[in-house]
Amino acid sequence: MRGRVWGLTFVGLLICLSHPRIVEIKAIGVLLNGPGMMLVGSLLGTSFARTVLGRVLCWLVTLILLEPLLRWISLGPKPGRRAILLGGSAALGGVALGGYGGLVERKHFVLERFALSLPDLPPELEGVRVVLMADWHCGPVCRPDDLLPAIRLANSCKPDVILVPGDFISRSGDYFHEAAELASLLRPRLPQGVLISWGNHDYWHGLETGLAEMPRAGCQILCNRSLLLTPRLEFSESGSSGLWLCGLDDLWAGQPDLAGTLGQLSDCPRLVMSHNPDLAEEQSGARVDLMVSGHTHGGQIRLPTLGTPVLPSRYGQKYASGWVEAPHYPVYVTRGVGTSSLPIRLGVPPEVTLFVLRRGPRGLLRA
């Protein structure tokens, strides 16, 4: 028994310390570390759980939690035929679910359409079509061929503006080349109508390439920056009538400046991109009509009764997906387009969102 525990400890530590770019090992690590990651992540924060020290701690916690099971396997009675059959069926079911999540649901993009009412919207901007598509995660799992249907779906909405609040890449900044290639295929009606901000993965894996590549692909970077969509359907740095489209820096890896970005704007309705919806809990006092976010991927896996076991948020399930009433203004959290950590989605299909703007009391209606 003791030898087995030490053996597992050694293998677990090797997985914890393995290079994060080795995606298969990372996926095994996340699976094996699951119980510890959930506990450590919820107590000490997901950011800490992702560090080397955090991953080691996660594995030790996992080992302590699994110790009774290991003891039973080691000392318990030999499994009978029924137990082997049951275990085999459960394992086969797990493989089938994983296969469905990785090969089918992960690539089944859903278009969510809404009529978004905003107070004070100039009549000229009624009917403007805004597409939201976050979390592309271009990388070894989310290949361009996987993501092309999402680009086509976005274009099929005939959008005026496309908002992409971050996490373009996974694993390496080199994947910004693929993200830029995909972005160049987007067809908003307005020139330079793809507005982007950064997510934590963009910072973690190499923002320099993104800073060079994404503008070349026609994107405008809104990192603590705002643009006014005027009644003449043009972008402007200032003005007294229109719709402010604002982008904040990432909460985990960047330096979001709410007061500096939103404080000096004229009193027009505001759509604010923030990769991480947790930012909605912080408040500068400035007007926000709707924050649009990604980051949580809807949890990627939703289990009956248990909900979404892993959600990278300090506020539990609150910001999993959809319309959320934050303390001072609403947030719409998209489930995103790609995947990270585990290359599967179960009960949480990837999403492209279309908002058609209306003038009226603030609200969202499914269209």
Ligand SMILES: [Fe+2]
């Ligand atoms: Fe993400």
